[in-house]
Structures are given as C-alpha cells and as structure tokens.
Amino acid sequence: MCGVVALLSNEPVNQRLYDALLLLQHRGQDAAGIATLDGLQFHMHKAMGLVRDIFRTRNMRDLTGNVGVGHVRYPTQGCASSNQESQPFYVNAPFGIMFAHNGNLTNAEELKQELYETDRRHINTTSDSEVLLNVLANEISRVTADRKLDADGIFEAVSAVHRRVRGSYAVVALIAGKGLLAFRDPHGIRPLCFGSNVTATGEKEWMVSSESVTMVGLGFKLERDVAPGEAIWFDFKGNVETRQCAEHAVANPCAFEYVYFARPDSVIDGISVYGARLNLGVYLAKTVAEELNLMDVDVVMPIPDSSRPCAQELAKQLRLPYREGFIKNRYVGRTFIMPGQAVRKKSVRQKLNAMPVEFEGKNLLLVDDSIVRGTTMKEIVRMARESGAKKVFVASSAPRVMFPNVYGIDMPTKSELICGDGKDADAVAKELGADKVIFQSIDGLKNALHDLNPNIPAFDCSCFDGVYVTGDVTEAYLEKLGKAGKAAAKENDEDDAQAGNVE
Ligand SMILES: O=P(O)(O)OC[C@H]1O[C@H](OP(=O)(O)OP(=O)(O)O)[C@H](O)[C@@H]1O
Ligand SMILES: NC(=O)CC[C@H](N)C(=O)O
Ligand SMILES: [Mg+2]
Numbered sequence: 014m015c016g017v018v019a020l021l022s023n024e025p026v027n028q029r030l031y032d033a034l035l036l037l038q039h040r041g042q043d044a045a046g047i048a049t050l051d052g053l054q055f056h057m058h059k060a061m062g063l064v065r066d067i068f069r070t071r072n073m074r075d076l077t078g079n080v081g082v083g084h085v086r087y088p089t090q091g092c093a094s095s096n097q098e099s100q101p102f103y104v105n106a107p108f109g110i111m112f113a114h115n116g117n118l119t120n121a122e123e124l125k126q127e128l129y130e131t132d133r134r135h136i137n138t139t140s141d142s143e144v145l146l147n148v149l150a151n152e153i154s155r156v157t158a159d160r161k162l163d164a165d166g167i168f169e170a171v172s173a174v175h176r177r178v179r180g181s182y183a184v185v186a187l188i189a190g191k192g193l194l195a196f197r198d199p200h201g202i203r204p205l206c207f208g209s210n211v212t213a214t215g216e217k218e219w220m221v222s223s224e225s226v227t228m229v230g231l232g233f234k235l236e237r238d239v240a241p242g243e244a245i246w247f248d249f250k251g252n253v254e255t256r257q258c259a260e261h262a263v264a265n266p267c268a269f270e271y272v273y274f275a276r277p278d279s280v281i282d283g284i285s286v287y288g289a290r291l292n293l294g295v296y297l298a299k300t301v302a303e304e305l306n307l308m309d310v311d312v313v314m315p316i317p318d319s320s321r322p323c324a325q326e327l328a329k330q331l332r333l334p335y336r337e338g339f340i341k342n343r344y345v346g347r348t349f350i351m352p353g354q355a356v357r358k359k360s361v362r363q364k365l366n367a368m369p370v371e372f373e374g375k376n377l378l379l380v381d382d383s384i385v386r387g388t389t390m391k392e393i394v395r396m397a398r399e400s401g402a403k404k405v406f407v408a409s410s411a412p413r414v415m416f417p418n419v420y421g422i423d424m425p426t427k428s429e430l431i432c433g434d435g436k437d438a439d440a441v442a443k444e445l446g447a448d449k450v451i452f453q454s455i456d457g458l459k460n461a462l463h464d465l466n467p468n469i470p471a472f473d474c475s476c477f478d479g480v481y482v483t484g485d486v487t488e489a490y491l492e493k494l495g496k497a498g499k500a501a502a503k504e505n506d507e508d509d510a511q512a513g514n515v516e
Contacts, residue, residue: 014040014041014087014115014203014270014274014350014421014422015040015041015084015085015086015087015100015113015114015115015116015223015421016034016037016038016039016040016041016084016085016115016222016223016224017037017082017083017084017113017114017115017183017184017185017205017221017222017223018030018033018034018037018082018083018084018113018185018220018221018222018223018227019080019081019082019083019113019185019187019193019195019219019220019221019222020033020080020081020082020218020219020220021079021080021192021193021218021219021220021247022079022080022212022218022219023079023212023214023216023218024079024212024213024218025077025078025079026049026078026079026080026081027047027049027073027076027077027078027081028073029231030047030049030076030081030082030083031047031064031068031073031083032230032231033083033220033222033227033230033231034047034064034083034084034085035064035065036224036226036227036230036276037085037222037223037224037226037227038063038064038085039274039275039276039347040085040087040115040223040224040274040275041084041085041086041087041350042063042085042087042346042347042350042351043061043062043086043087043088043099043352044059044060044061044062044067044085044086044088044096044098044099044100045059045060045062045063045064045067045068045083045084045085045086045099046058046059046060046067046083046084046086046099046100046101046113047059047068047076047081047082047083047084047101048076048081048082048083048101048103048111048187049076049077049078049080049081050078050080050081050111050187050189051077051078051079052078053109053189053190055103055109055111055187055189056075056076056077056078057076057101057103057111058072058075058076059084059096059099059100059101060096060099061096061099063346064085080187080193080249081187082101082111082112082113082185082186082187082193083101083113084099084100084101084113084114086098086099086100087350087423088352088423089117089141089421089422089423089425090117090118090121090139090140090141090497091138091139091140091141095138097137097138097140098138098139098140098142098143100112100113100114100142101113102114102140102142102143102146104146104147104150106150106154107150107153107154107157107162108153108162108188108189108190108191109188109189109190110146110149110150110153110186110187110188110189111186111187111189112142112145112146112149112184112185112186112187113142113184113185113186114141114142114145114146114182114183114184115181115182115183115184115203115205115223115421116180116181116182116183116184116198116202116203116420116421117141117180117181117419117420117421118141118144118145118178118179118180118181118182119179119180119419119420119483119485119486119490120178120179120180120485121141121144121145121180124144124145124148124177124178125144127177128144128147128148128151132147132151134147134150134151141180145174145178145182145184146186148174148177148178149170149171149174149184149186152169152170152171152173152174152177153166153167153170153188155170155173156169156170156173162188162191164246164248164252164254164256167192167194167244167246168244168246168254168256168258171194171196171244171258172258172259174196174258175198175199175242175258175259175260176260178198179483179485180198180419180420180483181198181200181202181203181267181420181421181483182196182197182198182203183196183197183198183203183204183205183223183239184196184197184205185221190249191248191249192246192247192248192249193219193221193246193247194244194245194246194247195207195221195239195244195245195247196239196243196244196245196258197239197240197241197242197243198241198242198259199241199242199259199260199261199262199263200241200262200263200264200265200473200482200483201238201239201240201241201242201262201264201265201266201282202265202266202267202420202421202473202482203223203267203270203420203421204223204224204238204266204267204270204275204279204281204282205221205222205223205238205239206221206222206223206224206225206228206235206236206237206238206239206281207219207220207221207222207235207236207237207239207245208220208222208225208228208233208234208235208236209233209234209236210231210232210233210234216251217251219247219253220233221239221245224275224276224279224281225279225280225281226276226278226279229278235280238281238282238283240257240262240264241259241262241263241264241265242257242258242259242262243255243256243257243258243259243262244256244258263470263471264282264468264469264470265469265470265471265472265473265482266281266282266469266472266473267420267421267422267472267473268411268458268459268462268472268473268474268477269383269411269418269422269476270286271284271286271289271290271293271462272289272290272293272319272382272383272410272411272458273319273349273382273383273411274422277290277322282466282469283465283466283468283469284462284465284466284469285465287322288465289461289462289465290319290320290321290322290323290326290382290410291322291323291325291326292326292461292462292464292465293323293326293382293410293411293453293457293458293461294322294323294324294325294326294327294329294330294380294410295326295327295330295461296453296454296457296458296460296461297323297327297380297408297409297410297451297453297457298326298327298330298331299330299457300408300451300452300453300454300457301327301331301378301408301451302331304449304451305378305406305449305451307331307333309376309404309406310331310333310376310377310378310406311333311334311375311376311377312333312334312335312336312338312371312375312376312377312378313327313328313331313333313334313335313336313377313378313380314335314336314337314338314339314371314377314378314379314380315335315337315339315379315380315381316339316365316379316380316381316382316389316390316393317337317339317340317341317365318341319381319382320380320381320382320410323380323382323410324380327380327408333378336371337371338367338368338371338372338377338397338400339365339366339367339368339393339396340365340366340368341364341365342363342364342365342366345360345363345364346360348360348361348364348388348389349385349388349389350423352423354386354388354429357386357388358388358392361388361389361392361393362392365392365393365396366396367396367397367399367400368400369400369401371400372397372400372401372402373400373401373402374401374403375401375402375403376402376403376404376405376406377397377402377404377405377406378406378407378408379393379394379397379405379406379407379408379447380407380408380409380410381393381407381408381409381410382409382410382411383409383410383411383414384407384409384411384413384414384431384432384441384445384450384452385414385424385430385431386424386429386430386431387431387441387444387445390407390445390447391444391445391446394407394445394446394447395446398446404448405446405447405448406447406448406449406450406451407442407445407447407449407450407451408450408451408452409450409451409452409453410453411452411453411458411477412452412453412454412455412457412458412474412477412478413432413436413438413441413452413477414430414431414432414433414476414477415427415430415432415433415435415476415477415479416430416433416475416476416477416478416479417430417476417491417494417495417498418475418476419475419481419486419490419491419494420473420475420483422476423498424476424498425494425495425497425498426494426495426498427491427495428495429498431444431445438450438451438452455474455477455478458472458474458477459471459472459474
C-alpha cells in the first residue's frame with residue numbers, strides 16, 4: 014500500500030505536500046518523494062526512508078511551484094531497496110508527466126513486453142508503476158498525435174488505460190503545461206478522494222489524496238471519493254472536468270484498508286475507518302460470546318495500535334473490563350509493512366512492552382485487527398505468559414488471511430501466511446501458543462462494512478476468501494508471484510543482515 018497526494022494551487026505547495034505525506038506515512042515507510050512544477054520545469058526529490066528523514070531544508074527550497082505530487086512507498090513489485098523505484102516517476106514525452114501510483118498491476122509483465130515490442134517504450138526498473146506510467150504516456154501520445162490535448166483527449170487516454178491494464182491503481186499525474194490528472198481503477202480497489210479550499214486571494218485550490226485525513230489536516234473540504242473508473246482533469250486554466258472512463262465500473266474497495274491500513278480518522282468510500290473498526294468489534298463480540306465462556310475472561314486487551322477501536326467496542330459489548338497492558342514505543346514504525354521478516358520480528362519486540370501488573374494471574378482476551386504471518390501474535394502471547402498471564406485467548410477482527418494479496422498489500426506467498434495452508438483456529442492457537450484463537454467470520458467482516466454503506470456492492474476480500482475481483486488472477490500467476498515474493502523476502506533479509514538491522 015502506498016500513499017499518493019497532489020496539490021494544485023496559486024500558492025507554493027512544497028510544505029503542504031510534505032505535511033500531507035507525513036499524514037500518509039502509515040501507508041508506506043520505505044521511500045518517499047515530492048515533485049513540483051514551476052512554469053515548465055519539474056523539481057523532484059525522492060529517497061529511501063521516512064518522510065521526516067528524507068527532506069532537508071535545501072531539498073524543500075528547491076521544490077518551487079504551485080502544483081505538485083507526492084508519494085510514500087510500500088513496495089509490492091520490484092525492488093524494495095532501490096531508490097530507482099521510489100516515486101514519483103517521470104517521463105519526458107508526451108509533454109512531460111510526473112506520476113504517482115498506489116496499487117499493484119496483475120498484468121505488468123505482459124504490458125512491459127507489449128510496451129517494448131509494440132509501443133517501442135523501454136521500462137528501466139522492475140516497478141509496475143513505471144509500466145503504468147508508460148501505458149498512460151503512450152495513450153496520451155496516441156490521442157494527441159493529430160490534435161491538441163484537451164479534457165476529451167485525457168479521458169480517451171484513461172479509457173484506453175482501463176482497457177489495457179489489470180489490477181489496482183489509484184493515480185495522480187501532473188502534465189507539464191497542461192494540468193493535473195487523477196484516476197482510479199474500475200473496481201476502486203485502492204482509495205482516492207479529492208477536496209478543495211479557497212486561498213487567501215479567493216481562488217480555489219485542489220487536493221487529491223489516498224485518504225481524507227490529509228484534507229482535514231491541511232484545512233481542505235473533502236468533496237468526495239473519486240469513483241471507480243472515473244478520471245478527474247484539473248487543467249491549468251482553472252477548469253475541472255470529470256468522466257467515467259471505464260465500461261464496467263463496479264465498486265470493490267479493499268476490506269483490508271478498513272481492518273488495518275488506513276488511518277482511523279479517514280473516511281473511505283463513505284465509510285469512516287474508525288466506525289468500521291468499532292463495528293468489527295460488535296460482530297467479533299458475537300462470535301467470541303458463542304465460542305468462549307465469558308466467565309473465563311478477566312480483561313480484554315488490545316495490541317496497539319490498530320486494534321484499539323475494535324477491542325474497546327468488543328469489551329463494551331461483552332461487558333468486560335478493557336485494559337492496556339502493552340505499551341508501544343512510539344519511535345518504532347508499523348511492523349507489518351516492513352520489507353524483511355527478520356526485521357519485522359525484531360521490531361515487534363522493540364515496539365511493544367508488557368506491564369506485568371496487568372498480566373499477573375489474569376485470563377486475557379487479546380484483540381488484534383489481524384493475524385497475517387503471526388509474527389506479532391507469537392511474540393505477544395509469549396510476552397503475556399512471561400508476564401504472568403494465566404490463560405491467553407486471542408481474537409482477530411479480521412478473518413483468517415489465507416490467500417495472497419495481489420492488489421497492493423505485500424503478502425505474495427501463501428507459505429508466509431499463518432493460515433495459508435488452511436489451518437483452522439485451533440491449529441493456529443497451537444502454533445501461537447495461545448489457549449484459544451477466535452477469528453471474525455467472513456460474513457462478519459462484510460456485514461460490518463456493509464452496515465456503514467449499503468451502496469457498495471461488494472468489498473475486495475481476496476486475501477480472506479480467494480475471490481479476486483478483477484477476474485484475471487490465475488493459479489499460474491499466483492505461483493509466479495509467490496516465487497518472486499520469496500526471492501524478494503530473501504533479498505530483504507540479506508540487506509537487513511548486512512546493514513546490521515537484525516542479529
Ligand atoms: O500477523 P502479522 O504478520 O504480525 O501482522 C499483523 C499485525 O501487523 C499489524 O501491526 P503493525 O505493527 O504493522 O501496525 P499497528 O501499530 O498499526 O498495529 C497489525 O495491526 C497486526 O498487529
Ligand atoms: N503498495 C503500493 O501501492 C506499491 C506501488 C507499486 N506497485 C510499487 O511497488 O512501488
Ligand atoms: Mg498491529
């Protein structure tokens with residue numbers, strides 16, 4: 014999962030793009046970048062690392078201009094440790110395009126070949142985002158071969174992109190001298206919204222962003238989500254046009270955004286992420302009440318951070334005391350989105366500390382938002398026992414994660430998932446060393462989200478139910494992805510070992 018943002022104003026945007034990226038940091042911790050456009054000249058600074066470490070005053074000073082795009086990266090394809098693959102990406106023709114992408118293409122390999130053989134375009138990295146940019150550039154080139162670029166031409170190009178590209182993509186693209194384009198894949202798997210503000214001189218300025226939290230943080234009014242398949246064109250003359258560019262657009266937003274990825278204070282496709290997490294607690298409480306004798310539970314305890322709203326609501330529903338027993342070191346980032354398994358493991362230990370007073374002699378019901386590889390929960394159960402817990406029950410607000418995710422969450426192989434081999438809850442409990450493990454049901458997850466926006470026909474729940482909404486994901490593709498994922502994981506672990514990040 015990555016974060017994208019774009020700003021179009023009549024005032025400088027560098028500082029505000031930086032502020033927006035800080036608010037999107039939870040979506041990607043590996044690399045970040047900002048590009049601005051000043052007249053016809055792009056300025057860019059991108060590097061590996063966290064936003065606050067990458068941008069120095071001298072970099073910020075160089076990012077002049079009143080329009081720009083930004084990106085925080087959590088790699089899903091290509092090389093995690095290469096600055097070459099951090100975003101924004103740039104192509105100089107047609108016009109000069111600066112581009113940022115959140116998502117993952119499922120036909121990137123075929124497109125790469127097609128781009129070379131047919132469109133005579135070379136892709137120099139292993140990033141699918143560079144592929145997507147070149148498809149877009151090629152289609153804009155084709156449309157403008159014999160006419161000037163206008164909104165119709167832009168929308169025609171995006172329609173062609175939708176016809177050629179499969180997978181998930183939420184995109185912002187800045188075209189030199191022309192305008193700012195935003196579009197979302199026909200299933201709307203990854204989030205994208207836009208908002209506006211009035212500047213000191215009374216002119217309207219625009220922001221496009223992965224999450225609405227940036228609108229609130231920067232004083233913009235959220236207009237709405239970009240619809241699945243829709244494109245929005247903000248030209249530099251001040252016109253804004255929107256069009257549905259997909260033939261069969263249907264909303265299938267990713268359920269995992271609500272479970273874990275997005276910030277709780279964002280609203281995605283009309284659903285408050287915080288509200289979704291509370292409601293997941295309501296449904297999870299029902300399952301817990303069926304499967305556990307509540308007399309056996311002394312306290313409900315969250316695993317900070319993401320599970321807190323769910324755990325609080327669950328405790329309220331079950332009329333059980335809620336206690337914080339794990340204290341989080343606020344200087345350690347999210348562990349799930351770190352690229353190597355060894356460093357993830359080490360970080361869980363650095364990140365969470367148990368307070369014995371909340372554990373000694375007690376039966377705990379630990380609540381986490383998800384158990385994916387089991388890295389977090391294995392350590393947590395061990396720490397709970399070491400701190401004197403009597404019984405350790407575990408509940409997960411997400412169902413069992415059994416299938417790889419191909420739409421922008423880095424879990425490409427079944428073998429790395431604790432439930433990838435179909436393990437049931439009892440077998441998971443054994444592996445984690447817990448007395449019992451209870452998972453949310455898939456219906457519980459779907460209902461918890463549907464309750465909050467019945468207009469969404471279906472959510473992408475592929476990592477839970479194996480249903481891939483784009484319809485093109487084959488066993489052969491998953492096998493190939495698995496192999497690439499394993500190789501990347503090995504490389505990341507080796508890099509971490511070399512850098513001394515792990516023992
Ligand atoms: O089973 P695993 O593979 O360990 O993955 C699941 C865990 O990872 C995430 O936490 P993370 O530390 O990334 O972020 P958080 O602080 O937002 O909870 C998530 O909230 C779970 O705790
Ligand atoms: N998580 C994402 O959105 C990643 C974007 C792109 N696929 C990359 O690997 O850089
Ligand atoms: Mg967590």
